[in-house]
Amino acid sequence: AEEQVIKMEILTGIESPSDCLDKRMTLQVQMLSNKLNEGEELTLDSLLKQWLNATQLDNSTLAKAQFDRVKAATLASLSAESK
Numbered sequence: 001a002e003e004q005v006i007k008m009e010i011l012t013g014i015e016s017p018s019d020c021l022d023k024r025m026t027l028q029v030q031m032l033s034n035k036l037n038e039g040e041e042l043t044l045d046s047l048l049k050q051w052l053n054a055t056q057l058d059n060s061t062l063a064k065a066q067f068d069r070v071k072a073a074t075l076a077s078l079s080a081e082s083k
Contacts, residue, residue, distance in 0.1 A: 001051055001054040001055040001066060002020070002023070002066070003023070003027065004047045004048075004050045004051035004054065005051060005066050005069050005070055005073075006020055006023055006024050006027050007027055007031065007042060007047050008044055008047050008048070008051070008069075008070060008073035008074075009024070009069065009072075009073055010024065010027065010028055010031065011042065011043075011044055011047070011073070011077070012044065012073045012074075012076040012077045012080070013076065013080075014069075014072055014073055014076050016069075017069075044073065044074065044077050048070065048074070051066075051070060
């Protein structure tokens with residue numbers, strides 16, 4: 001689930017937490033490679049669906065933190081679309 005959150009942050013231009021920066025760099029390279037080699041381009045919608053399927057939304061601190069990051073990415077996307 002963390003991977004989908006980081007990919008959403010990448011797509012929307014939001015910074016990831018400092019403890020995710022190495023993973024973010026790896027995912028950025030992977031996403032670029034997939035786009036160039038396979039024409040695969042991820043969408044926020046598809047990542048959100050993947051995240052919802054992979055996440056157990058409970059009251060844990062991790063779930064709340066991920067939800068807040070997903071919310072920020074979604075709001076950033078909506079803000080960019082309205083410009």
